[in-house]
Amino acid sequence: MGGAVHSSPEPAKAGRPRRRHFPFLALLAWVFFVLAVPRLVEPLNIVDVFAFPLGFFMTAQGSLLALIVVALLSARHHEKLAARGDE
Numbered sequence: 001m002g003g004a005v006h007s008s009p010e011p012a013k014a015g016r017p018r019r020r021h022f023p024f025l026a027l028l029a030w031v032f033f034v035l036a037v038p039r040l041v042e043p044l045n046i047v048d049v050f051a052f053p054l055g056f057f058m059t060a061q062g063s064l065l066a067l068i069v070v071a072l073l074s075a076r077h078h079e080k081l082a083a084r085g086d087e
Helices: 018-038 054-084
Strands: none
Touching: 018 054
């Protein structure tokens, strides 16, 4: 009943939703480029990229480039977390 001051837990949770969603978004991107793109080769072949059908390009090069981008973004995200001490 004394005058105990309770601090609000909200400021501590300010960065949490974004931190929790990133690994799921990265995993979703991996699943899309590893499983969905190869299944969509025939419909993607309608479009040409650098004189190659898009389906062929995505399975040969595009998905690999996208996975490298996802890995780099994930590493940068974890590096920021480590710098803040949120791991």
